[in-house]
Amino acid sequence: MEEDGFNPHGAGLIISxxxxxxxxxxxxxxxxxxxxxxxxxGHVNRNESPLICALRETKEETGISQEDxxxxxxxxxxxxxxxxxxxxxVQDGIxxxxxFPARVKTKVPVxxxxxxxxxxxxxxxxxxxxLRAELFEAMNSLQDL
Numbered sequence: 001m002e003e004d005g006f007n008p009h010g011a012g013l014i015i016s017x018x019x020x021x022x023x024x025x026x027x028x029x030x031x032x033x034x035x036x037x038x039x040x041x042g043h044v045n046r047n048e049s050p051l052i053c054a055l056r057e058t059k060e061e062t063g064i065s066q067e068d069x070x071x072x073x074x075x076x077x078x079x080x081x082x083x084x085x086x087x088x089x090v091q092d093g094i095x096x097x098x099x100f101p102a103r104v105k106t107k108v109p110v111x112x113x114x115x116x117x118x119x120x121x122x123x124x125x126x127x128x129x130x131l132r133a134e135l136f137e138a139m140n141s142l143q144d145l
Contacts (some may be wrong), residue, residue: 006078008098010074010106011050012041013069014077014139017104025121026139027110028130032117036050037130039139040064041097050076050098063111064104071141072101077141081134099138 016028028037044050055066062095077099112120120126128136 004008006096006098008044008050008078008096010041010095010097011053011057012039012097012099013054013071013102014039014071014099015058015064015102015144016105018129019121019123020047023123025102025123026127027062028120028122028127029112029116030118030120034035036132038132038135039099041099048140049059053099054100061113061115064108068104068106068108070103070105072103074101074142077138079134079138081132090138099135101142 016024017027019025027040029040030037040054040058040061042053042061044053048056051071055069058064058069059066079097081095081097081100083095120130122130124140127139131139142143
């Protein structure tokens, strides 16, 4: 459990960058199983901090290394949502995820893992359509990006 009392099952990064038109876009991934869109994120391992988990999962799922990522000096965003099927790690069916705002300075190459079928650098409007409401609200709260 974190010092603030939030006990996340998972952690991830909300990664942004500026596109060629100067618009802020966000990296989202389409899951192979479940057919939904999300940020790079995954389960926090035992004795692993949520930030280390987020960086590890981002590398595993996108190929983007820690050296290409700037974690922004903003508070992480805690998101809670119901999942369709209880799991061993989410026994109550309520998933808790800690998301860290991050940025890449340039258009870094994305190499997807087998967990995802495609990715998109999506603007806010596209994110509002593709992401589940709780994940979109987390990103949309970052107005300064």
